Amino acid sequence: MTEPPSPSQSPSWPHCGYGADPTDDPVGCRGIHVTGHTACLAHLADTERNDYLSSLTLGADIDHRGTPFTEDLLNGLLNALIDPATGRSCFGEAHFDSAQFSGEARFDRAQFSGNTWFIEAKFAGDVWFAGAQFAAHAWFYGAQFARKAWFFAAQFAGGALFNGARFADDARFDRTQFADDARFIGVQVTGNGQFDGAKFSMASRWGPIVCARTLDLSGAVFGAPVTLEIAAREVHCVRTRWDSTATVRLRYASVDLGYAVLTAPVAVTAHPAPFTAGGVVDESLLSGPAGVRVISVQGVDAAHLVLTDSDLTDCLFSGAFHLDQLRLEGRTIFAPTPAGWQRRGIRLSRWTRRHTLAEEHHWRAQTAGQPALPPGQTPSPRQWRPGPHHPDPDRTPDPEDVAALYRQLRKAFEDGKNEPGAADFYYGECEMRRHDRAGTPKGERRLLWGYWLLSGYGLRASRAVSWLLAAMSLTVLLLMGVGLPTHDPDPATTGTLHGSKISLNTSTPDPALHGRWDQRMTWKRAEKATRVAVNSVIFRSSGQNLTTAGTYIEMASRLLEPTLLALAALAVRGRIKR
Template identity: 65%
Template sequence: MRTPPPAAPSWPYCAHSAAPSTDTVGCRGIHVPGYTSCLAHLTDADRTAYLTGLAPGADIDHRGTPFTQRLLNDFLNALRDSATGKPSFGTAWFDEAQFSGDARFDEAQFSGDAGFLGAQFSGPASFREAQFSGVARFDDAQFSGETLFGKAQFSGPARFGRAQFSDLAQFGWAQFSRNAWFNNVQFSGQARFQGAKFSGVAWFNEVRFSNHASFQSAQFSRGQQFSSAHFSGRARFDGAQFSGTARFEGTQFSGDARFDGAQFSGTARFDGAQFSRTATFTAVRFAGAPVLGPLACKEGVDLSGAQFGLPVTLEIAAREVVCERIRWESTATMRLRYAAVDLSHAVLAAPVAVTAHATPFSDNLGAEVNEDLLTGPARVKVNSVQGVDAAHLVLTDTDLNDCLFSGAFHLDQIRLEGRTFFAPTPTGWHRRGIRLTRWTRRRTLAEEHHWRAQTAGQPTPPPGRTPSPRHWRPGPHHPNPGPTPDPEDVAALYRQLRKAFEDGKNEPGAADFYYGECEMRRHDTTGTPKGERRLLWAYWLLSGYGLRASRSFSWLLAAMSLTVLLLMSVGLPTHDPDPATTGTLHRSRISLHTSTPEPALRGGWHQRMTWARTEKATRIAINSVVFRSSGQNLTTAGTYIEMASRLLEPTLLALGALAVRGRIKR
C-alpha cells in the first residue's frame, strides 16, 4: 500500500527541493520574516543579516526548519545574553523542526511559551538547566539520541504527550512548577527523574518505559497518575514523596518495583496493578492510604518496616508478603490470596486482621483483578509471628503449618477464626528397633516438628524439595540445636494457644494443644522433674493425656478381661461355703453359734473355667467399674483382685469419659 504524501503545513513554508512527482511539499520550514525561505535555506548573506538583527529575548518562529548542529550554534549565539552568557528567548516556536547532530539548549531561558511540537532530534538533545517561564510544549517530539533535561525549570505547564525517547531521557532534579503531562510517552532507553520536583499534577498515564525508570527522591506535591503505565524494566521510586493522590491503577511492572523509603501523605491507589516480579515497599510511610490495592504480584510484596498511620485495608494477591517490623498505628485488615505472610516483629498498636480472601479481588469499578500471574490454590500461609504482640492479631482461614510462634507476646490472646490449619504429625507406620509405632493424628506446631526432626537426626532435605509427610519437618536452623526451641519453650507455646482456643469457647480445638503441651513436658528433661515425667508417661500410656477415649476404653476392656480371668482362676471358690451351726446346753440355757467356713478353691482347671464362673466373674468386674460391691463370696486372692479392679477400672472409665467430653464440649 502506498504511503500518502505528508500534508502541507499551515504556515507559509519554504518548499525547497519540492518535486511535483515525489515530494510536493519539500522543506517545511517557515519563512524567515521578510524572506521567502526558511533559515536553513537562506543565502549566507541573508542568514548573516538575519542573525545579526536578533537580540536576546526576541520572539522567534522557526517551525519546520531543519537545523544542522552548526546552524543551531550560530542561532543560539545570536540570542546569547552577553551578561549571563546564556541563550535567551521570548516566545519560541520550533514545531516540527528537525535537529541533526547535537542540539544543545543548555541554560537557555524561555521567557515566553516554548513550542517543540513534533520536533525531531536526530542526535543528542540537551536542555540542562534550561528555564521555561511559559508553556513548554514537546508533544509528539522524537528524541533519537540522549535527551538531557537535568535541573531544568518549568515555571509553566510542561507538555510531553506522545513524545518518543529512543535513548536515555534524563530529567534528574528538574522542577515542574505547574502540571506536567507525559501521557502516552514512549521511553525506549532509561528514564531518569531522580530528585525531580512536581509542584503540580504529574500525568504519566499509559506511558511505556521499555528500560529502567528511576524516580528516586522525586517529589510529587499535588499528586501523580501512572494509570495503565507499563514498566518493562526496573522501576525505582526509592525515597519519593507523594503529597497528593498517587495513582497506579492498572499499572504493569514487568521488572522489580522498588518504593523503599517513599512517603505517601495522601491516598495511594494501586487498583489492578500488576507486578511480574517483586514489589518492595520497605520503610515506606503511608499516612493517608485507606486502601492499598487490590494488586497482583507474581513473586513477593515486601512491606518490611512500613508504617501505616490511619486505618487501612490491604488487598494483595502474591506469592509472598513480608511484613517484618511493619508498624500499624491504627486498625488494619489484610485480605490476601496465594500469599505466605511473614509478620516477624511487627508492631500492632490496634487490632490487625489477616484474612484469606476466597474469591478474586475487584477494583473500585467492580472489574475483577487479573490474577493470571499466579497459579495454584489461593490458600494463605502465615510463616511467622515471632516478636509480635499477638493481643491485637486476628488470623482467619489461614494455614499455620510452618508458622513460627516462638518469641510472640500475649499469644494466649490471639484470635484464630474460621478454618485454621496446623501441621499434622507424620503419617504411616514407623519402626523403632523391633517395634512398629504410629503417631497419633493431631495438630502440631512447627516448633515441635523442628525439635523432633533435630533430636531424631533427620537429614536436611534438598533445597526446593517438599518434605515427606512421613517425617518431621526440619526447621530453618536444622540441625543446629542452639536456635531450635527446646521442649520447655514449645510447651509454653502450646499452653498459650490452648488458652486462646479455650477463651474462644473452642474446647475441642484446644484438645490437641493440651496434648502437645503434655508431650513436650514429658520430654522436657530440664524443667520437668523426673517424677512428674513418669506420671505424664503413665497418663499418656493409659489415656493419651485424657484425650484418647479409644486408648482408655481399650485398657478398660483389657483390665476387665484380666479381672475376669483372675477371678475364674483364683478368686471365685469352687463351691459356695455352707454355714454350720453348733450349740451347747447348760442347765436351762441353749447357746447357738453359726460359722461360715472360708471359701475354698478345689478342683482342677476344668472345674474353674466354666461358663457359670465366667458369668459370675464378669458380673463382679462390671460392678467394680461402677464402684459397687459384687456381694459374692470370694477367696482371699479374689477379695484383693476385686479391690484392685474397683480402684483401677473406674479410673479408666473416667479417663475415657473425659476424652469424649473433651471432643464434644462446647
Template identity: 60%
Template sequence: MSTLPAQPSAPSWPHCAYGADPATDPVGCRGVHVPGYTACLAHVSDADRDTYLAGLTPGVGIDHRGTPFTGDLLNRLLIALHDPAIRRPHLGEAVFRRAQFSSPADFGGAQFSGIARFDGVRFFGAVNFAGAQFSSAARFDSVRFSESAGFFWVQFSSRADFGGAQFFGEAGFLKTRFSGEAGFRGAQFSEAAVFDEAQFSSAAVFDGVRFSGDARFVGAQFLVTSWWGPVVCAGVLDLSGAVFGAPVTLEIAAREVRCARTRWESTATVRVRHASVDLGYAVLALPVAVAAHPAPFTTTAGGVVAEDLLAGPATVRLASVEVVDAALLVLSDTDLSDCLFSGAFHLDQIRLEGRMLFASPPTGWRRQGLRPVRWTRRRTLAEEHHWRAQAAGQPAPPAGQAPSPRRWRTGAHHPDPAHTPDPADVAALYRQLRKAFEDGKNEPGAADFYYGECEMRRHDHNGSPTTERLLLWAYWLLSGYGLRATRALGWLVTTMLVTIVLLMGFGLPVSSPKQEATGTVPPGGGKVTFTIDKQAPKNPAVNRFTSQRFDKALNITLNSVVFRSSGQDLTTAGTYIEMTSRLLEPALIASPSQSRPATRARCAVRRAWSGAADAGPGSRVRCRSSPVAGTGSAPPMAAAVRAACSCRGVWAWEASAGGRSGRGSGR
C-alpha cells in the same frame, strides 16, 4: 532525523506531518509545531532549532507534544534550560504528551515548577528522573517504559498520576516523596518494583495494580492511606518495616507477603489470597485482622482482578507471628501449619476465627523396635515439628522439595539446636493457645493443645521433674492424657480379662467353705457351748478353668468396676485380686470422661466459687455436678478450690447472705 512508528490517528494539535505518505502513513510526524515554525523540534532545520534553543530561559514553559526525541536532542533541550542558580535544568510547564524517546532519557535532577505532562509517552530506552522535583501535578498515566525507569529520590509536591502505566523493565521509586495523591490505578510492572523508604503523605492508590515480579515497599510510609489495593503480585510483596499511620484496609493476592517489623499505628484489615504471610516482629498499636478472602478481589470500578499470575489454591498461610503482641491480632480462615509462635506476647489472647488449619503428625505406620506404631492424629505446632525432627536427627529435605507427610517438618535452621525451641518452650506455646481456644469456645481445639502440652512436658528432661514425667508417661500410656477413650477402654478390657483369668486360677475356691459347730456337754448336764468354725477356702487341684468358674469370675469383675463387693467367698489371693480390680478398673472408666481435666479444674476455680467466696460465712451454696452433688455452707477459700476441682461436668452455684445474692453456671 529518523521517525519512530506512527500512532494510528492524527493528533488534535497542529502537527509536523514530516514523512507523511498517503499510502502508508497519511499523518506523518505527530510532533507539535515549534512556536513560530511549521515543524516539530525534531524536524525543523538545524539553524531554526539552534535559534529556538538559544531563546529558551530557565523556568520557561515548553510544549513538545508528540515529538520524537533522541538522546542528543533531549540533552540539548535540557542544557538550554539549565539554571546556574540551582545547577539543574529548570522547566516551567512541560508538556510531552505522546512524545517518543528512542534513546535513554535522562531527566535526573530536573526541576518542574509547572505542570509536567508525560501522559501517553513512549520511552524505548532507560529513563532516569533521579532527584527530580515536581512542584505541580505530574502526569505519567498510560506511559510505556520499555526498559528500566528510575524515580529515586524524586519529590512530587502535588498529585502524581501513573494510572495505566506499563513498566517493562525494573521500576525504582527509592526514597521518593509523594506529598500529594499518588495514583497507580491499573499500572503494570513486568519486572521488580522498588518503593523502599518511599513516603506517601496523601492517599496512595494502587487499585488493580499488577506486579509480575517482586514488589518492595521496605520502610515505606503510608501516613493517611485508608485503602491499599487490590494488587496482584506474582512474587514477593515486601512491606517489611513499612508504617501505616491511619486505619487501613489492604487487599493483596500474592505468592508471599512479608510484614516483618511492619508498624501499624491504627486498626488494619489485611485481606489476602494465595499468599504466605509473615508477621514476625510486627508492631501493633491497635487490633489488626488478617483474613483469607474467599473470592477474587474487585476494583473500585467493579471489575474482577485477574489472578492469572498466581497458580494453585487461594489458601492463605501464616508463616510467623514471632515477637508480636497477639492480644491485638485476629486471624481468620488461615493455614497455621508452618506458623511460628515463639516469642509472641499475650498469645493466650489471640483471636482465631473461622477455619484454622494446623500441622498434623506424620501419617502412616512406622516401626519402633519390633512393633508397628503410628502417631495420634491431632493439631500440632510447627515448633513441635522442628524439635522432633531435630531430636530424631532427621535430615532436611532437598531444596525445593515439599516435605514428606510421613516425617516431621524441619525448621529453617535445622539441625541447629540453638535455633530450635526446646520442649519447655513448646509446652508454653501449647498452654497459651489452649487458653485462646477455650475462650473461643473451641473445645476440640483446646483438647488437642492440652495433649500437645502434656507431650512436651513428658519429653522435657530439664524443666519437668522425673516423678512428674513418669506420671505423664503412665497417663499417656493408659488414656492419652484422658483424651483417648479407646486407649483407656482397651486397658479396661485387658484389665478385666486379666482379673477374670487370675480369679479362675487363684481366687475362686473349689467350693463354698462349710461351717462346723463343735461343743462339749458338761458331765453333770447343763448349758452346752458351741464353737463355730469356717473352713479356709482352697483352690481346686484340677479343673480351674471351667464355664462355671468363668461365670463367677466375670460376675466378681463386673461388680468391681462399679466399686461393689461381689459377696462371693474367695481365697486370700482372690480377695487381693478383687481389691486391686476395684481400685484400677473404675479409674480406667473415669479417665476418658475427663477429656480436659486441667481445663475443667481451672474453670471451676476461676468461676464456680467466685460468687461463693464473695457471699461470706453462713451463705448457702449448692454445687451440682455429675457424678458429685452436695449442699452446705460456703467453705473457706482453700476448701472451695478443692471442692470446685472435684466437680465434673456441669456446675451451678447459688449464694445469698446479707441481702446479696448470686448465681452462676458453666463447664
C-alpha cells in the same frame, strides 16, 4: 482509568499526525503540538526543538501528551530544566499522558511542583524516579513499565495514583514517602514489588495488587486505618508498623509477620474469591491454591492480631508476646504429626494424630537426627519437618520453650471456646514437659509418662478404654483362677436344747476353691467373674462369696479400673465440649 485509544481513534488534543497513512495508521503520531508549532517535540525540526528547549525556565509547565521520547530526547528535556544549584530537573505541571519512552527514562531526583500526569504512559526501558519529589498529585493510571521501575526514596506530597499500572519486571518503592492517599488499585507486578521502608501516611485502601513473586512491605509504616488487598506468591511484613487498625486480605501468599509492630487490631485473612476493582482483578500471574500460609509471627504482640482461615503449618511462634490473646478465626490449619507406621529399633509404632506447632517439628527432627532437606524440597509426611536452622541445636527451640508456646495457645483456644483445639495443645504441652530434662523434675516426668501411657494425658479415650478392657479381662481371669469358690458355701444351722428353750446358731463356712485349672476355666465361671467385675467397676457393688484372693482382686479392681473409666469419659468430653 480511561480505555486507551484504538489505532484509528484520534486523541483529544491537537496531535502531530506524523507518519499518518490512510490505510495502516490514519492518525499517525499522537504527540501534542508544541506551543506555536504544528508538530510534537519529537518531530520538530532540530532548530525549532533547540529553540523550544532553550526557552524553558525552571519550574515551567510542560505538556507532551502522546509524544514518543527517545532516550536522547528525554535527556534533552530534563537537562533544559536542571537547576544548577541542586542538579535537579524542576517541573511545574507536567503532562506525559500516553507518552512513549523507548529508552531509559531517568526522572531520578526530579522535582514536580505541580500536578503530574503519566496516565497510560508506556516505558520500554528502565524507569528511574529515585529521589523524585512530587509536591502535588501524581497520576500513573494505566502506565505500563516493560522493565524495572525505580521509585525508591521518592516523595509524594500529594496523592499518588497508580491504578491499573502494569510492571513487567521489578517495581521498587523502597523508602518512598506517600504523604497523602496512595492508590494501587488493580496494579500488576510480574517481578518483585519492593516497598520496604515506605511510609503511607494517609492511605485508606492499598490494592488490590497482584504480584507474581515477592511483595516486600518490610519496615513500611501505615499511619491511618487501611485495608490491604494483595495477591502474591510471598508477602514480607517483617517489622512493618501499623499505627492504626488494618485489615490485610491475601490470596496465594506465604506471609511473614515477624517482628511487625501492631499498635491497634490487625486482621490477616485469606480472601476466598478474586479481588474486585470495577471488575474482577486479573490473577493470571499466579496459579495453584489461593490459600494463605503464615510463616512467622515471631516478636509480634499477638494481643492485637487476628488470623482468619490461615495455614499455620510452618508458622514460627517463638518470641511472640501475649500469644494467649491471639485470635484464630475460621478454618486454621496446623502441622500434623508424621503419618503411617514408624520403626523404632525392632518395634513398630505410630504417632498420635494431633495438631502440632512447627517448633515441635523442628525439635523432634533435630533430636531424631534427620538430614537437612535441600532448598525447595517438600518434607515427607512420614517425617518431622526440619526447621530453618536444622540441625543446629542452639538455634532450635528446646522442649521448655515449646511447652510455653503450647500453654499460651491452649489458653487462646479455650478463650475462643474451642475445646478440641485446646485439647490438642494441652497434649503437646504435656509431651514437651515429659521430654524436658532441664526444667521438669524427674518424678514429674515419670508421672507424666504414666499419664501418657494410660490415657494419652486424659485425651485419648481409645487408650484408656483399651487399658480398661485389658484390666477387666485380667480381673476376670484372676477371679476364675483363684477368686471364685468351687461352690457357693451353704449356711449351716446348729442348735442346743436347754429345757424348753432351743438356741440356734447359723454360720457360713469360708468359700473354698478346689479342682484342677481346667475345671476352673469354664464358661459358667467366666460369666460369673464378668458379672463380679462389671458390678465392681461400673455399678460399684461389692461381690459376694469370693475367696480371700478374690476379695483382694476385687478391691484392686474397684480402685484402679474406675479411674481408667473416668479417664476415657474425660477424653470423650474434651473432644465434644464447646
